[in-house]
Amino acid sequence: MKGRNKVNSTLKYDLVVIGGGPAGMAAALEAKNNGVEKIIILERAETLGGILEQCIHTGFGLHYFGEELSGPEYAHRFIELVEQTDIEVKTDTMVISISKDRIVTAVNKEDGFIQINATAIILAMGCRERPRGALDISGSRASGVMTAGAAQKFVNIDGYMPGKKIVILGSGDIGLIMARRMTLEGAEVKMVCELMPYSGGLTRNIVQCLDDFGIPLKLSCTVIEVHGNERVEGITIAQVDKNRNIIEGTQEFVECDTLLLSVGLIPENELSKQIGIDMDGITSGPVVNEMRETSLSGVFACGNVLQVHDLVDYVTKESQIAGLGAAKFIANGGSADAKYAFTKGINGVRYIVPQRVNINSTEEIKLYFRVGDVYKNSKVVVSVGDEVLYEKRKQKLAPGEMENVTLTVEMLGKIKENDEIIVAIKER
């Protein structure tokens, strides 16, 4: 359902959700299920679904639906649910600014210039890929260098091959998925280079995307130069040492016409920064409490804009929390009796979301975190001061896989306001 803008008047909504991908949709639906009346989703692409629309591989929904779905199928489950409600949706609509008093400004062709007064806002803008410009790659500006996600869109949505002889830099899941995709579509994927000594992607993707096709994975290896005046003609790779410095003499020219970059995802927080909410320097996303509320009351964040997820199932769960939080805010305003303790990751725990937890919460709180290295046979320890609240043995922890621990109400009872809740890895 599309809303109609009246010229020169500001619209009023209970909840404005910025982003109609899996995060935005789940948040909007949960808010609706918890009694919020006027909700609108503003989406800049032509359809809802977010990045899932181009993620045509399967592996989505194993946890949430108990089924193995492709990206578009997973998205479609939620699109159908949204269509069954009176949640308004504007697509091809870009939010260009938000203000501290929660006025959302957006533009599109149909309505033109839109201004919405929101009681609550949910930020669900997702993330973007790290571009070449931010990398240490010398050489020319030939065509044929692009991010893996951009190539994925060309192949899966536009239906064009962006290259024939491919080198992929980065062994995160997007790089691995594209190695397989390009091979199936007839390209020659010569190798996947990975700067770290381990892959950032799921093991199942190493097996099904590289091993299955005999595509070599070169660890501790990076691309240092691009060659070619007009179109890429080749690249130079080199080995790196444990400090990620180039090892002289290991440079090697590889002939190719395409370099795909899968070197990191960055939450897209341009709008968040406009309203000056507190940001977490490690996640590059907003600082939030257990309801995913940011430092600006009434503004919530969920999905990849908050922290980069590897499983969309967790995005859905997180977004439902944000939707519920927004619903409670719209119904009751801020929670006056909230008392906060802060989470902190040490000894291998790179970050924790949420960064603040209300110790008066009557529900258990899940803390999501990522480790900075591969740990085998170790323990996750949650403690406050000298007291260990919880310990869990983990056979394997890896940077590419988000983990979680649960703070039960009983544990919360042992935490005082302003305490630091430490989550640490203890190796055996």
Add this chain to the structure above:
Amino acid sequence: MIKDLICVACPLGCPINVTLDENGTVTDVTGNTCKRGFEYANTECTNPTRSLTTTVKVDGGKLPVVPVKSSSALPKGIMFECMKVINAACLKAPVKIGDVVVKDILNTGIDIVATNEVKA
């Protein structure tokens, strides 16, 4: 003989050892932490299968291709042959999720179905 593999049935990726006799029959499986791992190990060593996802041409739609998947896992060895069959196919818009693109592909009893919709 003993085969080492990593189970890909779920993101845990348990390392599994599979013992096979001279006929290639699985006689022992260790290292799995669940039943799916056991099943995966068995099939992977005797008849490895893979889910196939790709796109197929669409005529008269808002988009030129639509994503498709195999309705269940296909024998690993026929991936590229399946791609040839799928690349020769064409759907007419409108396309709905679940529309059959190729029925019983290469006599496997498995269909290739659309996983997104395309409006005309």
Add this chain to the structure above:
Amino acid sequence: MFYDIAIIGAGVIGSLTARKLSEYNLKIALLEKCNDVACATSKANSGIVHAGFDARPGTIKAKLNVDGAKMMPEVCETLHVPYKDIGSLVVAFSEEEMKTLEKLYQRGITNGLDADSMEIIDKDALFKMEPNISPNAVGALLAKTAGIVCPYELTIAAAECAATNGVEFLRNCGVTAIKFENDTFILSTEQGEISAKYIINAAGLHADNISRMIGDDSVNIKARLGEYALLDKSVGGVVNHVIFQCPTELGKGVLVSPTVDGNVIVGPTTVEVEDKDSVSIAQEALKNVFKSACLSVPSLSMRNTITSFGGLRAHDVTSDFVIGASKVNGKFINVAGIESPGLASSPAIAEYVAEVFESIYDGTLEKKTNYNPSRKEPVKFREMTDDQRRELIAKNNTYGRIICRCETVTEGEIIDAINSPVGARDVDGVKRRTRAGMGRCQSGFCGSKVMEILSRELNVPINEITKFGGKSDILYERTK
């Protein structure tokens, strides 16, 4: 095709010259070997309008720099090109260097700068102006008439103005040979044969190749590579002026400067290279550039780099501009060796070339009565107020579709960029005219959309859209 004048090279010099000469009732062609204007040096330099104290006194460089810098603000205003008169500071880090500043000051006077347009300032005054300057700085030479401009926007604007006044822009039109018969030049080009009564050689890096085509070997161009890093807008306020270091024999040293769009530019390196047609950036070189730049502004960090780029400058072995009618053929005017301070001098160079042309022209020159020195002001959605945006979208709703999120560029602006006189034909052309793709995500989001719009507006399949013409294809065949 017959022309009165064929201008070879559509960089900032060729384009401003075309604009100037289009005042006359003459048939003019502006030839360019690439797919767009501003494809070589003019798109990849520091964008600085030098005040003019640096060039050696008595050189053409010195004269035209000072004149050009004086003309630049008005030329930019007329052409709707952003210009910022932020001034420049040559920073001294020792008493020795303070003496160098004195010399530069004197040189500025000799070159024709007003005494009150320059000032040697002390440490305290410097820190007040530039709080992020290194604490090791002891003073600086302030030049108030220095400024910054976007060099390719100036080129595009000048070319659009020239086209509006009747100049024909011929792209993908490299010149391979020139004959002179019956008082007319016959140029063999990639687009066929062209005849012209007069030729203006503004071919930049290849000006010597072009002049040799008529047997003139007085021009000798060496290519010098300059590599730059561009920093994110979030550090845009780190300096307020163009910050120079004291010059050495190799050049003006490493500079740190704001750009007109709010980024920070750091560079350049200076490397003489053999290949005049390829630009390859070395990350090691950029690291050294940063080390050097941090001597002036210690807080600079490579982590803020959003992209890096390189540009080749055409250095004539005489170390000066080579501007004048050829001794081999008086109807062939060389405008060569336009390295730094070429951009700053460019409006004055165009006037000087026009004077040379007037002196060699056979006959009476008539000026057009309907000459328009300006061009259509481009829409810049990102700079508009909400009310202006509302009005704009109501008039034309293609301005309501934002294509580039990072730089807030609308579909309407991209369509304008393609359909304007001397319009964009490739992704980089759209980028230079609209800034789509120049932001933090470096066209990650908008890249395919820009290609879709180009494909639609130019009525070609999307896989024929290139990055910058030639063989810079982006997409191959359809998958199905």
